[in-house]
Amino acid sequence: MLKFDVVVVGAGGAGMMAALSASEKNNLKVAVLSKIFPTRSHTGAAQGGINAAMGYRDSTDSPEKHFRDTVKGSDFLADQDAVEFFTSGMPDMISELDYYGVPFSRDEKGQVAQRPFGGASSPRTCYSADKTGHVILHALYEQCLKNHVQFLNEWFLLSLVVEDGKFEGLVAMDIRDGKIHPIQAKSVVIASGGFGRIYWSRTTNAINMTGDGTAACFEAGIPLKDPEFIQFHPTGLAQTGVLLSEACRGEGGYLINKDGERFMARYAPEKMELGPRDLVSRSIETEIKEGRGFGEGMTSYVLMDLRHLGEKKIMERLPQVRELALEFEGVDLIKEPVPIRPSCHYTMGGIHVSDYKTCSTPIEGIHAAGECCSVSIHGANRLGGNSVADVVFFGKYAGLGAKESAMRRSFGRTEKLEQEANAWKTKFKTIREKTTGVSMFSIRNRLAETMWNYVGIFRTESEMAQALATVDELIEEYKDAYAGDASVKYNMAFINYVEIGNILKLARAVAMGALNRRESRGSHSRGDYPTRNDEQFLKHTLIYKDGENYRLEYAPVTITNYQPEERKY
C-alpha cells in the first residue's frame, strides 16, 4: 500500500506552498496529488495581484489598515484573530516569493510595485503586470522541482478515510491507468480550490473547479462553513463566463437591454454603469428576469456597448479587452456590442478550518488551505487581491501544521482504507458497465440553471425552497446517472461523473445555508430580507452531512478589534 507522512491534495498556490513547507528541513515523505498537471491550476488565473501592506507606495499603510479593510470588506463575518494573523504576516510572504523568483513589477526604487484595488484604503496590491497568479504558480512549481517534491499528477481524490474522528488515509485514482489506490498517510492538506462550477457555464472558474476536496471533507464529517457566500462578477462573457475586465465600465461602456435602453438609469441614475459590482450584477439579472434581455435561459444576456468610445480609444485603452471579446465571443467591440452576463467568481465558504494557525479541521490529521476552505478571513465577501494572498499564506501554515501532525501521529490501521478502496473499485466497474440512464451532463446543466436562477445573485425564500427541492430531485436522478465510457485507462467520463456528484452535494449545502440566513450580508443578497441583521446572524453557518441528511448549526464569529458598523464606501 502507498504510504506517505503527508499528502497534499491539489497543486495550486496553496498546495505547492504546503508541500514546500511540509518537506522543508526534515525527512518526511510528502506527496502532492493533483487531478491536473500542477501549472494548470486555477491560481494561475488570478490577474490583479496579491495584497500585503509593504508600505512601499504609501508609507502610511500598515498591516493594521489591511486588517481593518479586510474585516469591513467581509461585512464583519471574518474571524478577526485570523485576519490579523494573515495581514501581519503578508509582507514577509512577499519577500519570500521574491526570493523564490516571482517576477514582480517594480517601482522606481526597485521595490515590489503596488497598485490600488477595490475596498483597500491604501494602494497595497503587489502585482506582476496582469498575470500575478500565473507567475506565482510557476515560481512555486520551480521551487518544487528544485526541492524534489513528489507529484502524483492526474491522480483524483475519491474519498478521505476517517476512523474514530481521526484521519487514516485516502483513496485516489491514478487517472492514467485507472487504478484505484488506498493511500496511508499521517496527515493531509486539502488544497483543491473552490466550487464555482455549481453554476457550470456561469462562472469565471476553470472547468475543473468542482470542489472535490471540499466534498470529500464534507463526506468525512467536517462541516462546511458559510457555503452560502458566493462572489459574482457583473461582466462575464455570455457564452463562456470568461471575465471581461472591469475596465470596460471604467472607460465608459454602456450596458444596453433588448429595447436599446441604458437600463442602469433605473437602478443607479447617477453612477449609471459605474455602480458597485453587486448592484450592477443584480440590475443585469433583473433586466433578464423581466424579459428585457436577449436570448433564453442560461444563454440570456445583455450588451456591453463600447462603440461610442471610437476605435482609437478602444485600441489605446482596452486592447486586451478587445482581443478577449474577439477570441472568446467572436465579437469585435469596435464594430458591435459584446454579449455579457454576471458570472460566479469565488466561493468564500468551504471546509471548516477550526484553528487558523495550523489550518487544522475538527478531524485530527486533516488540514485545509485556499479557496476550498473557510478560515474565515473573507467572511461574507472577499476583497480583490486577498485570494492569492490567502493561498500562499495559509498554504504555508497548513503545510507546517500538517508537518507537526505527521510528526506527532503514527500510521493507523489499513482495514477501512482497503474497504473504501474496494467500494470505489466496485463503483468504477458499475459506472463503466452502465449503458443507459440519465445523462450526467443534463443533470449538471439543470443543477447550474436551478442554482443560477434561484440561489444566484439575488435570493428569496420561495425560490430557494424550490431550488432545494429541485437539487434533491437531481440527487435522486444522479443515482441513475450514465457516464458513457467503458474504458479503464484515462476515463475522464468517470471523473466527470464523480465531480458532478461533488457539486450536487455542495450545491445543496449552498442552498440550505442561503435559505436559512434570513438577512443580506456581503455577497448574500436577499430580496425578502434586504438588510444585515447582526442580532440574529452575526454568526457562521456550519452544515454537517450525516449520511443523506444535512444538519445546520451556527458558530460564533471572533471579534477582537472592530465592532460591526454599517459597511459604506
Place this chain on the structure above:
Amino acid sequence: MEMMTVKIKRFDGRNSYYQKYEVPYEKGKTILWLLTTIREEQDPTLNFTSACRHAICGSCAVQINGNAFLACNTPLDDVLDTYKTMNLTFEPLKNFEVIKDLVIVWEPKMEKMTKVKPWIIPGEEGSKEIGFLQSEEDFQQIAAPTDCILCGVCASECNQLAVNQDGYLEPFILNKAYRYIVDTRDGAPEQHLKPVLENDLWKCLHCMQCVSQCPKTIPLTDQIAFLRSATMAMGELDNQGAKHAYAFHDDVKNKGRLNETMLPIKTDGLVQTALTKIPFALRMVKKGKINPLHMPKQISGIQEVRKLYEYAEEVKS
C-alpha cells in the same frame, strides 16, 4: 445547416485510428467549443485536456491540420478561413508522448527541463527575509519570457526536436533558461547557460515555427540568438556553432559574400570535412550545384558592408 467534418486521431493506449464526427457549424465559436461539443453531445469517450479556457493554464494545445494551436483562444472561424476548408483533422501535439486521444504526458519534459536548473539561484544581494531590489528596466527583461504557459505549442512545431528529441531542448526549456539568465536576481546565470550550450543550442534551424505559433508571442528565436551570443561572450568559441557563425561573420566582412566551399572547413575543420562531407560535395559538383574552383572576389562597395559591421559593434556596446 452547414456541417463540418472533424477527424480526430484516437489512441486507446495500444491502437490508434482516426474517427470522424459531423458537427453543425456555428459562427463565433472557439476550437475548444468544438471539442467540448463533440465530447458532450456525441462521444463522451473522447479525451483532451482543458481547464481555464482563457489561455492562461496551457492545458488545451492540439494540432489542427498539422499545426499546433491552443484550443481555447483559437477562433474556429480563423482556422476554417486559414485552411479554406470545412474539414478539420485533430491530432495530439507532436514531439510528446501520447497517453490517450489528444492527451499528452508532461513529466518527461519537466525532467528534461531540470537540466537547465529551471529555478532561481538567488544572488547574494537578496534574502528570504527582505527579497530583492530590481529596477523596472530589469523587470522588463523577464516580463515576456514569464508569459510562458507551458502549453507545448513551440515544442510541437519545432523541426529540430522532430529529429533530435534526445539532444535538443524544447523551445520552452530554452525560454526558461533565458528567463533566469537575464534575471538580475539570479546569482549564477552560467549554471543555466552551460547546459543550454551542451544540449545542441546551435542546432536551431531558424524555421521560426515556434515563434509564429506561440499563443503568447514570446520572442523565442530572439532568445536563442541571445543565448548563442551569451555563450560566445562566455568564451565558448571552440564549437561547431560558434565557428560556423564566425565563418559567416568573417567572410562577409572580408569579401562581402560567403565562400561556401570553405564554410564546412571553417566550421568542422579539414579532417572532419574530408571524412563526412566529401562524397556529398562531389555529388554537388557533379550536379553543377557548386564549383570548388570558384573563389568569390571582394564585392564592390565592401566599404559600405564594413560600415554596417562597425555600426553593429557600436549598437552592441
